[in-house]
Amino acid sequence: MKGRARLSDMSRRSREPLLHLEKGDLPPLPPGTSPAAARPAPPPRSLAAEFALDDARVLSLPNPATPEEEQALVEQFLSGLEKLFSRENNWTFLQPLLLTVEHCARCQTCSDSCHIFEASGGAELYRPTYRSEILRRLYFQHVKDGGLVSAWQHGTVELNWPLVARLAELAYRCNLCRRCAQACPLGVDNGLVAHEIRKLFSQEMGIAPKELHASGSMLQLKTGSTTGMNAAAVKDNVQFIDEEMSEKTGLTVETPWDVEGADILLIHNAGEILAWPENPGAFGVILNAAGISWTMSSDLAGYDSVNYGVWYDDAQFARVAVRHAEAARKLGVKKIVVGECGHAHKSLLVVADRLLTGDLAIPRESFLTILRDIVLGGLLDLDPSRNNFPVTLHDPCNVVRLMGIVEPQREVVRRICPQFREMHPHGVDNYCCGGGSGFAIINGNGFQDWRAEVSGRKKLQQVLDAFADCADPSIPKYLCAPCSNCKGQLRDLLAYHRVWDSYRIQYGGLVELVVNAMTAVRPGFIEWEWR
Amino acid sequence: MIVVVYSVVSAAALVFVAAGVAKAVSFARTPLHLRWELYPVPHEAPERVEHGGSYFEQAEWWRQPRRSNLWGDVRFMVPEILFLHGLRTFNRSLWFRSFPFHFGLYLLAGTLALLFVTAVAGRLVPGVAAGTAAEILRRLAAASGITGLVLAIFGAIGLLHRRLTDPALRVSTTPGDITNLLFFIFALGLLGLGYAKRPAGGPGASSLVAGLISWDLKMEAPPLLAAGIVATALLVAYIPLTHMAHFIAKYFTYHSVRWDDEPLVHNAKRAAELAGYLSFRPTWAAGHIRKPGETPTWGEVVATNPAQETRR
Numbered sequence: 134m135k136g137r138a139r140l141s142d143m144s145r146r147s148r149e150p151l152l153h154l155e156k157g158d159l160p161p162l163p164p165g166t167s168p169a170a171a172r173p174a175p176p177p178r179s180l181a182a183e184f185a186l187d188d189a190r191v192l193s194l195p196n197p198a199t200p201e202e203e204q205a206l207v208e209q210f211l212s213g214l215e216k217l218f219s220r221e222n223n224w225t226f227l228q229p230l231l232l233t234v235e236h237c238a239r240c241q242t243c244s245d246s247c248h249i250f251e252a253s254g255g256a257e258l259y260r261p262t263y264r265s266e267i268l269r270r271l272y273f274q275h276v277k278d279g280g281l282v283s284a285w286q287h288g289t290v291e292l293n294w295p296l297v298a299r300l301a302e303l304a305y306r307c308n309l310c311r312r313c314a315q316a317c318p319l320g321v322d323n324g325l326v327a328h329e330i331r332k333l334f335s336q337e338m339g340i341a342p343k344e345l346h347a348s349g350s351m352l353q354l355k356t357g358s359t360t361g362m363n364a365a366a367v368k369d370n371v372q373f374i375d376e377e378m379s380e381k382t383g384l385t386v387e388t389p390w391d392v393e394g395a396d397i398l399l400i401h402n403a404g405e406i407l408a409w410p411e412n413p414g415a416f417g418v419i420l421n422a423a424g425i426s427w428t429m430s431s432d433l434a435g436y437d438s439v440n441y442g443v444w445y446d447d448a449q450f451a452r453v454a455v456r457h458a459e460a461a462r463k464l465g466v467k468k469i470v471v472g473e474c475g476h477a478h479k480s481l482l483v484v485a486d487r488l489l490t491g492d493l494a495i496p497r498e499s500f501l502t503i504l505r506d507i508v509l510g511g512l513l514d515l516d517p518s519r520n521n522f523p524v525t526l527h528d529p530c531n532v533v534r535l536m537g538i539v540e541p542q543r544e545v546v547r548r549i550c551p552q553f554r555e556m557h558p559h560g561v562d563n564y565c566c567g568g569g570s571g572f573a574i575i576n577g578n579g580f581q582d583w584r585a586e587v588s589g590r591k592k593l594q595q596v597l598d599a600f601a602d603c604a605d606p607s608i609p610k611y612l613c614a615p616c617s618n619c620k621g622q623l624r625d626l627l628a629y630h631r632v633w634d635s636y637r638i639q640y641g642g643l644v645e646l647v648v649n650a651m652t653a654v655r656p657g658f659i660e661w662e663w664r
Numbered sequence: 665m666i667v668v669v670y671s672v673v674s675a676a677a678l679v680f681v682a683a684g685v686a687k688a689v690s691f692a693r694t695p696l697h698l699r700w701e702l703y704p705v706p707h708e709a710p711e712r713v714e715h716g717g718s719y720f721e722q723a724e725w726w727r728q729p730r731r732s733n734l735w736g737d738v739r740f741m742v743p744e745i746l747f748l749h750g751l752r753t754f755n756r757s758l759w760f761r762s763f764p765f766h767f768g769l770y771l772l773a774g775t776l777a778l779l780f781v782t783a784v785a786g787r788l789v790p791g792v793a794a795g796t797a798a799e800i801l802r803r804l805a806a807a808s809g810i811t812g813l814v815l816a817i818f819g820a821i822g823l824l825h826r827r828l829t830d831p832a833l834r835v836s837t838t839p840g841d842i843t844n845l846l847f848f849i850f851a852l853g854l855l856g857l858g859y860a861k862r863p864a865g866g867p868g869a870s871s872l873v874a875g876l877i878s879w880d881l882k883m884e885a886p887p888l889l890a891a892g893i894v895a896t897a898l899l900v901a902y903i904p905l906t907h908m909a910h911f912i913a914k915y916f917t918y919h920s921v922r923w924d925d926e927p928l929v930h931n932a933k934r935a936a937e938l939a940g941y942l943s944f945r946p947t948w949a950a951g952h953i954r955k956p957g958e959t960p961t962w963g964e965v966v967a968t969n970p971a972q973e974t975r976r
């Protein structure tokens with residue numbers, strides 16, 4: 134790692150990255166992990182942004198050829214900055230943003246809570262306050278038109294294209310897990326600052342990771358799903374899953390579609406259907422066996438609960454949330470139930486709560502409470518001895534710290550997993566998996582290595598610690614992660630560090646554990662093969 | 665000279681209150697934002713608050729009665745406000761400096777309140793000023809004031825030392841941060857010195873407060889003490905004009921953001937307010953939000969599907 138970064142480095146006209154991490158900079162991991170690469174590989178030179186931040190790159194930024202083009206981009210940024218602090222443009226988050234920007238004491242209490250800062254060996258660039266301090270200084274200089282007194286009180290930073298370009302990237306070095314906000318004695322929220330910077334770039338300059346925007350929320354609004362599946366494709370795929378599940382479990386599994394007046398509209402993260410079909414399959418097995426009245430919807434976005442807008446763009450967020458509610462309204466269901474997807478939980482149950490009014494205010498609930506009531510209510514015959522292997526539980530930040538669903542999943546796991554053990558810390562104090570806020574689906578230009586080496590490092594440490602008493606690879610172990618994006622990150626994390634070979638840790642959802650314990654199902658629902 | 669002291673103190677009190685109220689009102693008037701709570705939320709039901717749970721842990725939560733748990737909020741707020749519990753938990757080494765500083769300021773504020781109560785009672789009720797109760801209050805005020813001064817000054821020195829020596833803090837430290845702490849050390853130091861060096865038989869803190877209330881121009885304040893009072897008054901006026909007014913912001917960061925978990929289903933007034941925001945016309949320039957030359961409302965933006973170019 135190079136020396137301690139200063140705020141002024143962001144404006145530096147150098148093509149060299151501000152930060153380059155060597156293996157020795159990172160905290161050590163327990164023995165048995167062997168990264169696929171020695172260190173995060175830098176992006177190819179030809180792809181590197183002119184004013185690079187670190188060894189990874191998420192955004193495709195404009196490459197201005199002349200000073201005039203640079204200035205035009207800086208002015209666009211400034212225009213967006215002003216809008217970020219106006220009622221008409223940003224009523225959605227103006228109050229928390231102002232509170233954070235105007236009152237941070239810069240005491241750095243939040244730093245030790247940040248898994249990225251810690252896992253980078255304390256790289257200044259990843260300190261939660263670093264990007265906030267840049268935005269704060271720009272706010273006082275350019276939005277509040279601060280003069281000399283303001284500069285003396287709040288400090289300054291040179292606004293130029295290198296700074297704007299690096300700030301855009303830096304907004305994508307935070308998982309938005311808000312653990313830092315939890316630690317702040319003043320209630321300042323540096324996670325929110327990263328969220329708001331992302332919004333500025335997307336909503337004003339049209340700059341966002343293609344995985345979140347072009348191939349994400351735009352694709353969802355076009356086809357119905359970020360996977361690109363239209364209604365016909367998703368029905369085909371789910372029918373295939375039903376057949377597979379029927380064969381595997383010995384039960385007849387059939388997913389109901391577009392049933393008007395059903396009690397529950399179940400919305401999965403559609404990525405599950407393609408990447409982990411046993412998860413939606415397990416839902417079908419459980420709901421049918423428990424005699425629940427449920428349906429899926431083939432309406433636009435009605436079969437894909439993801440809402441990437443919650444990470445980077447208020448307009449895209451609101452559009453998708455409204456379409457989720459519309460799908461439920463059209464069917465006249467009693468409630469929407471969100472499947473194993475953390476950000477979809479927070480989007481639809483919490484953040485969208487103040488958008489979905491009138492006939493769109495359909496009651497919305499987590500699958501976790503339904504599952505808890507099914508399991509503890511005795512609606513299924515369960516044999517915990519079928520799950521007699523070490524199990525630990527990952528808490529998705531969106532479900533736990535950001536919406537307070539902590540116990541239902543534990544009640545289920547305690548009931549059906551005799552060797553359950555907690556990670557430490559857990560619950561609302563958990564650590565992010567490192568894939569939060571869209572990172573799990575962003576891969577190019579060194580970013581996949583970065584999230585395996587840096588943003589996921591703390592979680593990997595936690596997982597290995599939880600299984601320290603049974604590390605022997607002859608003992609199969611299960612890492613339960615009831616969230617699609619977390620699973621994606623954990624899959625990549627465990628694969629990158631070759632944990633399957635040395636520890637035999639499988640990852641998966643919660644409903645799979647329930648089906649694995651059902652006596653009516655053929656034994657061996659969970660497969661001990663690395664996927 | 666005393667008229668200058670009275671005038672500065674009165675003006676400073678006015679600025680402190682006016683600027684503080686203005687700040688609070690400006691925050692209160694910002695639009696209702698989208699929900700952004702953070703758990704644990706202490707006013708949740710007692711059986712859930714220990715593990716940081718929310719009403720979302722209940723099946724069909726919207727059918728369940730909302731249980732307010734004011735005691736939970738109080739149980740969190742008292743140690744947080746008085747003892748900076750959060751800082752103690754997450755940053756113990758800074759707490760050793762910050763706690764004495766803040767607690768010292770609380771004691772000084774309490775001292776001022778005691779002196780005012782004693783002085784007002786003395787004016788309103790004949791004989792009280794010379795009575796035992798007033799004497800006890802004066803002694804209590806003296807003890808609290810001296811302790812408060814010592815704690816606040818040593819805390820401020822500790823914070824300044826930390827800010828100058830800790831590389832983590834240096835990165836974002838501004839000249840204003842240094843000056844603010846020096847201002848505290850200087851003003852409170854001068855006040856303490858003036859109090860300690862006041863001539864025997866001369867007016868002390870209680871006499872000066874009584875003099876201020878009655879605007880007694882015959883009062884003769886010792887110059888050093890007068891200077892300390894003026895410097896402290898200027899400091900008091902300065903605080904709400906800076907980020908040090910975080911004691912006001914903190915109310916909103918906790919009650920309006922972190923702990924605001926109220927579902928819309930229970931609040932028709934908020935629903936009406938939110939409907940109004942949908943008529944705002946955003947000017948965000950990205951193509952997926954609006955086309956050049958068009959200024960749709962937020963409601964129209966949401967109803968538009970940029971991927972299918974249709975509006976519902």
